[in-house]
Amino acid sequence: MRPTLRIAIALEKTLRSPFWFGFWVTVILWMIATTNLFKLTDFGRNTSLDALTKLYPYESLYPDNSAFFVFVNIDDNSLKTLGQWPWPRQISAKLIDKISHSGAAVIGVDVLFAERDRFSPDNLSQSLGISKKEIAAIGALNGDKMLGDIVKETPAVLAFALSNQKINNKETLPSHFVLMGDPPQNLLNAHALIQPISELEFAKGVGFVNTNKAEGMIRETPIVAQFKDNFFPSLALDMLRVAQGASNHVLKQSELGESILIKTGQLNIKTNDEGSFIFHHGHTDRFAQIPASEILSNKTFDLKNKIVIIGASAAGLGDIHSSNLEDDIPGPLFHLQLMDQVLSERFITYHIFYDRLIFLFCAGISILFSFITLRVAYRYVLIAIPSIAVLLIFLSVERFLHAGFIFNTPIALLLLFSGSMTTYFSQIAQKIILGRAVEKDIADAKDVQTTLFPAPDSISNVSGGVIPYKSLSGDFIDYFKVGNKICFIEGDVSGKGIPSALLMARSVALFRLFARHNLTADAIAKRINDELYSHGTADKFVTSVMGWYDMEKQELTFVNCGHNPVLLLDESGHKLFDQTSPPLGVVGKEDFSPSIVTLAYTPLSVLYIVTDGISEAMIKVTKDKEQEIGMEGLLRITQKQTTLSAIERTKQTLALIRSQKLRATDDATILVIMYEEIASEASPSKNENQS
Template identity: 30%
Template sequence: MTRVQQIGVVIGLAIVALLTILRADDPGIFKLIRGVTFDEYQRLVPRTFEPMPVRVVDIDETSLREFGQWPWPRDRMALLVDRLSAMGASAIAFDILFAEPDRLSPRNVVAEVEGVDPSLAEKLPDNDEIFARAIAEKPVVLGFGLSNVGNYRPPVKAGFAFTGESPVSAPPYLGASTPLRPQLEANAAGLGHISLNPGNPSPVVRAVPLFLTDGEQLYPNLAIEALRVAQGASTYVLSGAPDRAGIMTSAKIGDFVVPLTAAGELWLYVSPDRAERYISARQVLAAEGASPEVAAAINGSIVFVGTSAAGLQDIRVTALGENVPGVSLHAQAVEQILSGHFLSRPDWADGLEILTIAVLGSLLVVVTTFVSPAVALICGLLITAMALVASWSSFLYAGLLFDPLAPIVSGSIIHFAATSFKILVIDRERRAVRRAFGHYLSPSLLHRIEHTRDPLRLGGDDRELTVMFVDVRNFTEISERLAPTDVVAFLNTLLDALSRHVVANEGTLDKFIGDSIMAFWNAPVDVADHETKAVRAALAMRETLAELNAGDAFGFGPGQQVGIGIGIHTGLACVGNMGAKTRFNYSAVGDAVNVAARLESCCKEVGFDILISDSTARSARGMALLEAGAIPLKGKSSRTQILAVVGDERVAASAEFSALVVTHQQLMQALLAHSKNTRKLIGTAKLRAAGVIDGLAEFYQRVSGRTDHFREANDRFEKSAAD
């Protein structure tokens, strides 16, 4: 692992730690996003509405038009209780507060008239007493609300039994409640709170607290109190954690067991609002009595009495996004319990999500650091898909609520941060690479180097290279007759024009040594057919120099020609960054470099501008080559077979070159045999060479003086053929 990768991992893990801590703190925005996610799940697959013995008697707009504005006198509420009881309601629960005396009661109306004898008022009916007598001995549950004033708490009509540690401190806290009328409170079969989401700022009701606590006593809500009364049960059996107080896990209400959150809440799994759930209060209170259909719907049902009238402002929002009367959510809670279709968010869900962020985040950091951004993106998408599938499957098949967005959002942040860091570092490294190699390499090679993993470092590797040396002929004479500034201008013009062909043929410019160029192929990255590309670069240099001379680009005047010599050899060399740790050059050293330099020096002796070794020639197939003998090179124990590069494949395929090759071979044989025809063959070769390329005349002029070169070359050739 490189230092940069180590830094990337450390930064990535620090971000993972911060996100993990943030999720553990669970700020409000996380809760909101989590709630919205669970809402979307319910919208995709809502609870199916099933006919249940649960009904809402709705004090709707029609009822208000029929019987007058709200509040109604309580003798009418008494009539409602009597009618519902007569029709066989198993429980009657009022989502209505009866905290104040009935101002429409005759006794209260007369008492407020000035000059009326108080004893007369006492003889008149009291609607609260009528309502109290109506609910006595009937399965009626009254609701109470929460209050910020006083310390009144209602009596509890049921007992509590616990398994495990005490969960009394688990539910939301009840500081005080609104007092009910004493006679109503005493005669009710049950009392339950009507708050659906106390302390929750969200308008969406997602979970309903089934209990409240004052630290010592638990208080049930309206829905489960109605369910208890309907079954005739007297006790709630609550389960707590086996080893930790203050946690609820479930509640047994008669024959039904309800899974709860740690705070004693029921996650509402709602069905779409349906007309079948409601019965208008007008139908129950009709003078002619309720219809058989209404009576059948009420019989055996748990009936909740509430209002959907807009002016009474008891409208709530469900997870499905519907605006419904608050009383219908109490009814839906009971429907859900009766159907057994529950949603559950286990108390260990938060821990699992926190652990997921830590583990998957750390995995993403490692993956993003060590693989390409594309692979890291694929891994991130797979993790996202896995989180979504796991969360959705848990909801669909087990009713479990796991938040997929926390790990997804955290993973996205981690992936973005790690990828951004990596890209910034890569860009920095690529800029360093461009600075180091931009003047020496072709754009294609530079692109390949940028995408390798090997960092720039001091040291080298053994590689097969094709090495080229280029030198200006008679440079000393040229520099003697020019001013220093003119020498620099001359070299800049020449070397710039020649070096471009190295880069264009995927070579690496090593250095400029005075009037010389050193270049090589097949490093720092592999270059296919590097021998041929080096030869093509040399041929292109020859053509460029001819154009420069023809155009008098150096300003030397007509007839003043500049010549070059090029030596090319292929062999093993050590290539890499050489120098000091703070300043180094990318270069090559070794025998292959020395041989190439010696070949360039031999151009003067041989009388030709481009010479290559036989090791290069073996791979540069198809080029127009002529044997130039075996030359003894300085520092080498044996001679080196060399060849003159006449031209490319087009020249090699020409009839003129084919004829020259025949004459060249005859000349070689004549030289070896000391034949009298040598001079004649040299003349013929010059003539035929003139039709191929300028410059071979000097080569053949010097052939006769190098008989030993060709004899050595022929001996090596024959020995190789015999082997």
């Protein structure tokens, strides 16, 4: 064989190993995870964050910080009291003014004032067709100017929005950012700004209110964005600046470029490289909420040094969102959550380098255990891999709680288990496929084996049958005519399965060979014993009864080589004939000398030869007790068959086994030989014709 062909064959055998299934599954998963193909890495990171948030909500680590925050809620009751939205601007101005006079450190307004007040004198004049003087005479106020005057004098931070569509408006918003070093490259970049109206340009601060949604929930939100060459803060970030009285935010990228650092007054804030802040959500009912209608009533509230945000929870205003902890959260509460985390220095981070390092480690461990799976009991692998998984989960939880770091634990665990599990199940699949192939081979072998046995009706006065205990039988029978004589054999090979079936087939072949030479029963037995002993193994032997029925002399001769007793029924009653030699294949020819039993056959003579599958079959004697029928039980069965033919006796006896009236624990075999004149003359046997 050529070397290249040998290599090809060896390679083909190697690649069929279950190890390579585990290896390639792990490698492919590792490549997908490392390149974030199909957003698999993002999915794993989000899943990890969601699970950790549910296990350890924010307030379980920082339970007291929420006291600094207040949500002034434009709820359904406020709309019912003050009228439909949008309210006249003078109401918004009054609301901000009252909050300011209550001592608030900063007031965030999570409402876009991008269009002029619909109740302003200009709008009323156009819509009603009345002159501005007449409008002024009836007391109409310029709400936009009133609101502009209020936000100029109060610590109010107004909202604006980033847009992906180009809008022809002039940029008038202050940036309030100072850049240190090179500008970040991955920030959210807007095509336009949806700004507050010009009357509000002197507000103390402005911030955008755009956020990120994935899978219908908010896990992170940008807090710095870029428009042209300028940088702009989110509403929450600029509220923190105004609350401290700081002039600007200082922006720079980290040395490794994996995060952006922002200094706002005394606060140091860390985001990812895209300028997004990752939430560690808590339950939002920890924040105090005051309906806007109550602020505008005569009630007084102590809001001294509180961080206050005005926004809507009314369902019709469309500012309701979900987190990975709760559903139906008003948008302003996300701003409060962000500021709460900043004040507590709770920054959630991740690093793609550490993700890839863990992926590589887990992939390597997975491939190692793919190899080990084929060489040790799988229970050891099931102990080792979960132990590593527990350590990985513990490390993930510990780093999240103490450093706010997110490991991509789900994908790491997927990689960790992928190799050994794939290898294990591939191994099982191969065994199943091989098992089915073996089952098919055994079924084919069973079909072939049945062809070795004569048909039950091939000779009219002789009949037999075999019921295998399992797929293949170790028992066998054979009988056929040689001239005026019928030779017969029944045997039982020790053991079970394919080896016994093969030895059975060999024994039948040897019997047929020697019987064709018209040898006596003891001579046939000696020849077969010599062959089995010379070429067999010590643990395999055959018990058998073999002989001749001479129909001309009406004489039956046989030898019993270690087999069950032979039962004879005749006019004098019954008689049992025990073994006359050891089983075939146990001893050499020097020690093997079987004695022949000779019987004179009469019309009432019937010979029953059975294996221990019948004589040791179990019969119920009570509800919970069974016992062997023994040869006495066989005798009782035969005594009910006195009027039956040989084939009918065989079928009736074996029917007791098939119907479970007798429970066999081994192959069940019977051979019945009757006087020739009792049954009708049979046609030549199939086996004889074949010979």
